[in-house]
Amino acid sequence: MMIRSAAMLVATVLFGLPQFADAGLRGHGAGCNTGCNTGCQTSAPCAPSCQPTCAPAPCEVQYVEKTVMVPQRSWEVKTVTCTVNRPEMRERTVQVCRRVPETNYVTKQYTVTVPEWQSKTVDYTVRKPVYETKTTTKTVMVPHYEEREATRQVCKMVPTTVTKTVCKDHGTWETKCGVDRCGCPTTCKVWVPNVVQEEVECTVMKPVMEAQPYTYKVCVMKPEEREHTYQVCNMVTETRQKEVRHMVCRQEVREKQVACTTYKTVMEDKVVPYCVMVPTQVTKEVRVPVCNMVPKTIQVPVRNCAPCVACR
Numbered sequence: 001m002m003i004r005s006a007a008m009l010v011a012t013v014l015f016g017l018p019q020f021a022d023a024g025l026r027g028h029g030a031g032c033n034t035g036c037n038t039g040c041q042t043s044a045p046c047a048p049s050c051q052p053t054c055a056p057a058p059c060e061v062q063y064v065e066k067t068v069m070v071p072q073r074s075w076e077v078k079t080v081t082c083t084v085n086r087p088e089m090r091e092r093t094v095q096v097c098r099r100v101p102e103t104n105y106v107t108k109q110y111t112v113t114v115p116e117w118q119s120k121t122v123d124y125t126v127r128k129p130v131y132e133t134k135t136t137t138k139t140v141m142v143p144h145y146e147e148r149e150a151t152r153q154v155c156k157m158v159p160t161t162v163t164k165t166v167c168k169d170h171g172t173w174e175t176k177c178g179v180d181r182c183g184c185p186t187t188c189k190v191w192v193p194n195v196v197q198e199e200v201e202c203t204v205m206k207p208v209m210e211a212q213p214y215t216y217k218v219c220v221m222k223p224e225e226r227e228h229t230y231q232v233c234n235m236v237t238e239t240r241q242k243e244v245r246h247m248v249c250r251q252e253v254r255e256k257q258v259a260c261t262t263y264k265t266v267m268e269d270k271v272v273p274y275c276v277m278v279p280t281q282v283t284k285e286v287r288v289p290v291c292n293m294v295p296k297t298i299q300v301p302v303r304n305c306a307p308c309v310a311c312r
Helices: 002-042
Strands: 059-169 172-179 185-192 195-305
Touching: none
Parallel strands: none
Antiparallel strands: 059 195, 172 185
16 A cells, blocks of 8 residues: 555655646636637627737746655565474374184084995997898899901002112312412412212102001900809897996095184273373564665656736
8 A cells, every 4th residue: 555655645645846836837827818818709898800919938847856755665574483293203192992812612513525436337339340241143244255357458668660860079179370479379279169969769668558458356245144152241239237336425524623712802001192282472574575665766857937927
């Protein structure tokens, strides 16, 4: 609240004075001009002329130093006393219930299963094979070999005299003279061919086909009736006996000592710790904000106007 009041005071000093000065100037000018201008509208004594009779007064601005109080915020360290809850361990005696075990041995009967091996005779059925000989008559195919005659074409090579035209070379060797690359005379023999066609007789073998009879054997299958003996297997059921061992379980009652534990309740005193919060006065230093009003010198503009000239 103090800071807000100080700020309003500074704003009034800084911005209010020029307004007051302007208001004074405006009032002064109005008093100067009212004699004629206002009189024309309100039928004042100087209304017949209706012309300005006041001259404007010259004004100048001057700055005046003023001292104002400005709020200044700062921090101060103060010693304060506060209450702090401090934990404290205490002890108290309470009654607790404790269960004490007691062990006793008792005789208890129980049933067990005892296995025993026993023998007995059992009947079982088997399938026994029995073989039987049977004779039957059936048609079979028996191979028979027969001789047959046929004609086949045989190729024979027959010698034949034929005339054919052949070429023979009846050439001769001739000696030729010449000059080599170096200009030296050279002599060489050259074969001069002379091909002549002649007809000569020669014997060649020509194939001739002729028919030739021959005999061959053929296997022919002919049906015949024969007796066939075979065995037939028949499965016959037969009952047999055998001795087998099997396990038999019998029930047997036995006794044994069993430990039986029982619990009884006993009340006891027990010291238990517990924590309580004890209030304690503690002094400590804290930083708090402080607002102080500090004087400050500022420049304030002020208008100085000359007095108005009197109306004529």
